Each structure stands twice: as C-alpha cells, then as structure tokens.
Amino acid sequence: MSRLERIVRYPVKGLRGQPLDGARLEDARGLAYDRALAIETGSAPEADGWAARETFYHLARDTQLIRYAARVDETADGPTAVLEPPDAEPISVRLAESYREGDLAAASARVAEMLPGGRLRPPRLTMPGVALWDWPHATLSLINLDTIDELSERAGRDLDPRRFRANLYVSGLGAWAELGLVGRRIRIGDVLLEVIQPTDRCRATTVDPRTGDTELNLPALLAGRLGHMFCGVYVRVVGAGRVEVGSPVSVESTTGVRPAAAERRWPRRAYVAATVRESDEVTSFWLRDPLGFAADALPGQHLRIHPEGDPSSPLWRCYTISAVEGDAYRISVKRDGAVSSLLHDGVAEDETLIVSGPFGEVTLDDDSLPxxxxxxxxxxxxxxxxxxxxxxxxxxxxxxxxxxxxxxxxxxxxxxxxxxxxxxxxxxxxxxxxxxxxxxxxxxxxxxxxxxxxxxxxxxxxxxxxxxxxxxxxxxxxxxxxHEVFFSPSTAERTEPKPPPRPGPFSVRFAASDDADSYGSWDAERGSLLDVGESLGLPMPSGCRAGVCGSCALRVPEGSTAYVTDPSVPAPDGTVLLCSAVPTSDVTIDLAR
CATH class of the missing domain: 3.40.50.80 (Nucleotide-binding domain of ferredoxin-NADP reductase (FNR) module)
Structure with a gap:
C-alpha cells in the first residue's frame, strides 16, 4: 500500500518547515502559505511577483538558514507567520492585509540585525502575493521515501528525508518509481495531481537538517553513483480536495503526456520493446522513450543508462544510439564490465530502464562534404x-x-x-x-x-x-x-574544501559584454569566485554549487585559479567551475557565454 507519510509547508523560503496533519489543496495552487514569504538579500532589485531564488536568501547558498524555523498560526487577528531565529525572540507577521505592511517593516528591521545585506540595501522580509517556489509553476514537491532508503544505502548512512525539503513524502512506490510518473497523474486522498518534472538537486541537500553540517555532497553522490542529479518530482493540483497523513497514493494514468518544458537530461523510465542478439558479445536493446525524445536524436548522439543494481558502486554508462525508429532508440551493448553485464543478464523485454539524453555534440553535419x-x-x-x-x-x-x-x-x-x-x-x-x-x-x-x-x-x-x-x-x-569522449564522474561525496593555495587578497574583475565591468576583491574568508560575484549583486549562473552540474562554468581569460573542492564533472575546455574555485592571482571572469 502506497501512502502519504508526511506533509510539510515552508512559510518562509529557505527556513525550516512546518509539519501538518492534513491540508486542503486547490487547483493550480500549493499548500496554503507555502513559500509565501522570503528574505531578500538586498543585492538585486526588489522582487515584484515571482523571482528567481538568487534574489533571496536560500539554503543552497546560505546554509545558516537551517538554524531558523518558520510556521503559520491561526490567531485572533487571522493567520500569523512566526519566524524563530536561533537565540533570539520570535518575529511575528500578521498576514491580514490591514496589519501586513507594518509588521513586515518591523520584521525586516529585526532581520537586518541578524543577516548581512547586499550592495543595494539591507535584507528585508517580503510577501509579494505569489508563492516563491524555485520554479514558477511547480506548486508542490514530492519525495519518495523508498528512494531515500535506497539512496541511504549508496551514501552508507541514514539520510534524513527533510534534506530534500518536500511538501509531500510518500512510501510504498518502490525506489525511483517516481521517475516513471512524469507526465502522468496520481491521486493522494481526494486530490488529483499531475507530475510535471523531476527535481534537480542542488547544494541545499548537503545541509543536515539536524546539525546544519554540510559533510555529505548529495549532488556529487547522485552524479557519481547514478549519473544524474535528480531526486523527487514536482507536481501540481489538477483536482482539488483534501490530503491527510496516511492518505492512500495511487497512479491514475498508465501513460503520460510529455510536459511542454521537458528536457532530455531528465531521467525517466524507458520501456524495453525488444532485445536482439547481434553476436556472442553484443546485444541490442530497443527502448521506447516516454517523453518522445527519440525522434529528436541526431546520428552520433548517445544515451545515458542508469540501471538499478549494487548500491555500493557507480552503475551508469553512456551508449551511442545505433538506430532510431519512431519513438524508439536502439543501443548496442558489448559485454565489457559491470554495467554492460547487468544489461545483458538482467534486462529483458517488457521491463524498464532509467535513461536520460540523448546527449552529445559530435553528430553528422548536414551538408555536402565527404x-x-x-x-x-x-x-x-x-x-x-x-x-x-x-x-x-x-x-x-x-x-x-x-x-x-x-x-x-x-x-x-x-x-x-x-x-x-x-x-x-x-x-x-x-x-x-x-x-x-x-x-x-x-x-x-x-x-x-x-x-x-x-x-x-x-x-x-x-x-x-x-x-x-x-x-x-x-x-x-x-x-x-x-571524436566524442565519454566520461564517468568521480564518486566524491564529501564537501570539506581544501585550504586556498594563496591567501590573497586578489582583485576579481567580472567582464561584461556591454563594458559594464564589475570589480570585487577576494581573500581567504570570501569563499569561492561564485560567492564574490554574488556579493556584487551580479546575475551569476549557478545550480548545484557542488562542482557537478556545470552551470557556473565561465572563462577566466586573465589570471590563475585553483579548485578547493574537486569537481565531480570536468569543466568544459577553457572554463572554470566558479562554485569550486578560488583565485591564485588577480583574475578576470568573462560573464559572456
């Protein structure tokens, strides 16, 4: 029996959540007051409606937030948000419109005493009237506790599910079953939900909610052991109703619809339509892609295969797509190692495999050259x-x-x-x-x-x-x-950085294409090059903040750098992963991609 084990809302973005016994869910909305408030850093223009998380204090960057809690209470004056700072009196904000503006101003003054501000102004507590989820249309996040159990085996320790900051925690689906639900509908209690995308994991998951320690690099664990950085899914309400802890969970649709924003890097369960023995050593597998990316595959691209097996070792590999027909790909696999043997011996027709892709830049050019x-x-x-x-x-x-x-x-x-x-x-x-x-x-x-x-x-x-x-x-x-080079990320799981090779100070120039350069300074207390850029209020690209996703890779045309946290995935040629690097001289960062 699959069931709902826990419901949590997060009244203030980035702060600890509030467990609930039950909740009413309305169409196209999340939990009432979930991410209703946030703390602006003062490094970007004031938010008007939904804004990206870089505008606000958030746990991926500001790990001290794990020490702050938030809840919403029903009082005589209506709903009241209560922030609980460590070692300080609670901060209350009455959410009724007649009280809100004054309470937010008073609360912001308290927050400014506790948190540093940005280059534009002090931090302030804001309630823009829309929920400040990481994705504007991802109304609820869901974690499969069976997946967390399996991931705990890979980590060699029990992982507190609260690391993943979900709204709904379910059990009984089977590990990684949620990756097969994208585009499909599930029912929890009276509520009908549509699964819209898997959840890409960032540095926020490195923070242990019990201690605040960042001793385990979850993005690196996911990338190294599984070959992707996704855990959990986002869902939205398409049929209103009530959910309670203990409500049953059922899958309502057997086939899905490709979400409009679907990305080929999303891991999903592909159906094994046929296997063909090509030789004593080579077997081909025809895979039907539930998100329909087969039709978009270019000759020369590859799939990443993520088979399920021994959790103590990495089990994923890249295989070139040897054929495409309609909505199906073919990979032809030579028995040569643990993953290929697992595919040969353990995967049969009518089963599923977790795949992602297609990937690859080395494809057949569409021109007349020989x-x-x-x-x-x-x-x-x-x-x-x-x-x-x-x-x-x-x-x-x-x-x-x-x-x-x-x-x-x-x-x-x-x-x-x-x-x-x-x-x-x-x-x-x-x-x-x-x-x-x-x-x-x-x-x-x-x-x-x-x-x-x-x-x-x-x-x-x-x-x-x-x-x-x-x-x-x-x-x-x-x-x-x-020529395409396939790589396997390392299985590094720790985030303790090495000391910077040189203490600085060094100047850091961020070169913009419009000549509006920005200048900052780095020393051993300033963190990474990414931290320096963000402290200047620059729109720095970032994702996992753990040396895995590659989002922060930028060129450093002048000066030298060093990694204080070894990246799990190599940066593209000529670039540096800013989240893991520090300068060893005066440097210039090219903001133009």
Missing part, C-alpha cells in the same frame, strides 16, 4: 547510425572499421546494406588478429576523396590518438576530425 567514418570494436555504433541517416545521399562516404575478428554480424550487415544505398560509398575492414591500418593505409583512404572529408572517429583512446595522428599526417585539418 564523410570518413573510422571505428574500432563496438565503436561501430555511431557509424551505423550515421549511415542509416544518410539514406541515398550523393555524398562521398568511406568506412574504415577495425575489429578483433568478425564485427557484430547484425550491425555489419546494416553497414553493408546502407553502403549499397549510397552511390559513392565503400568500406574496408581490418581484423586486428592479422593486422591493423597504419598511417599509410589511412592516408590512402583520405586520398580517395575528391575534397577534404569530415572524419568521425570512435574507439578506445589509444586507437583515436593513432588515427588522429595518421589523419593529420595525411593533411587533414584538426577541425575536420571529430
């Missing part, structure tokens, strides 16, 4: 996808494939069939037990083209290095050689 496709082993999969997409194109196409013995029979037949449709296509295959192509052989293939080709190379790192050197030696420009 194409050289060079692959080794299971690196044949992007070659198959690209050949399928070419159809009967007039482009010159050459395939060079290297394998230990025979390539996967089914996939190679597709290569031959695709080349038959290409009037200017041909292939050469090498068996590495006999010999592999050297620089002269690669140069000979390049000379067959009437113009310089685009070369797509897929195979192990050493193979790519050898082929790239041969292509450069044959006269190809480096920009004409394409």
């Amino acid at each position: 194409v050289l496709l060079v692959s080794a082993g299971i690196g044949l999969t992007p070659t198959v996808a690209m050949l399928r997409s070419l159809g009967a194109s007039e482009r010159e196409v050459r395939v060079v494939h290297v394998d230990r013995g025979e390539p996967p029979a089914g996939l190679w037949r597709e290569v031959e069939s695709a080349l038959d449709r290409l009037p200017r296509g041909s292939a050469v295959r090498y068996d590495t037990t006999v010999g592999r192509p050297g620089p002269d052989a690669i140069a000979g293939v390049v000379r067959e083209f009437s113009a310089e080709p685009l070369a797509y190379v897929c195979g192990p790192a050493g193979f790519y290095d050898d082929v790239r050197d041969a292509l450069l030696g044959a006269g190809l420009d480096a920009a004409s050689i394409r």
